[in-house]
Amino acid sequence: MLTLADIELLFARHGASQYSGEPVTQLEHALQTAHLAEQSGADDALVTACLLHDLGHLLNDQGETPSLRGIDDTHQYFALPFMRGLFPDAVLDPIKLHVDAKRYLCQANAGYHAKLSEDSKRSLQLQGGVFSATQAGEFLDRPGARDAVLLRQWDDLAKQAELATPPLAHFLARAGRCALA
Ligand SMILES: [Fe+2]
Numbered sequence: 001m002l003t004l005a006d007i008e009l010l011f012a013r014h015g016a017s018q019y020s021g022e023p024v025t026q027l028e029h030a031l032q033t034a035h036l037a038e039q040s041g042a043d044d045a046l047v048t049a050c051l052l053h054d055l056g057h058l059l060n061d062q063g064e065t066p067s068l069r070g071i072d073d074t075h076q077y078f079a080l081p082f083m084r085g086l087f088p089d090a091v092l093d094p095i096k097l098h099v100d101a102k103r104y105l106c107q108a109n110a111g112y113h114a115k116l117s118e119d120s121k122r123s124l125q126l127q128g129g130v131f132s133a134t135q136a137g138e139f140l141d142r143p144g145a146r147d148a149v150l151l152r153q154w155d156d157l158a159k160q161a162e163l164a165t166p167p168l169a170h171f172l173a174r175a176g177r178c179a180l181a
């Protein structure tokens, strides 16, 4: 199981790597997602889910733009066993569902797909493609699905070069407030 200090170390060691196909690093992407959530008034658990939603990329580096090589890195699941004892489901569920939230939003929101980045469009196919209307309805019934949809929309906006955010320490403090005792 990871500790908050381990997570800080992971960002220190791997956070400077480029986010596949986007003009931000892994750390910038994490901070921007959490920052957008915070600006929208999200609680500690959802802000923490936003900060850590792509931690699987840091734990399981598949190299540059794996979608170009036909690889689905399943990063939404990879970090979960490492965080299971550290955070409640309110943090883990939106992380687990943030890829399926993209599949949902492509079905539910006209125009969403067109706004996705090229890498997101490419990985969507590897991740199972757009949900049917039935699958979209089933998705919304899953615990954490609505938070995952919110996370996903901040995630999509968190790819901006030079966007100012609070530092990692600020968001780790919020993570500490929702960590399990
Ligand atoms: Fe992701």
Ligand SMILES: [Fe+2]
Pocket: 029, 053, 054, 155
């Ligand atoms: Fe992301």
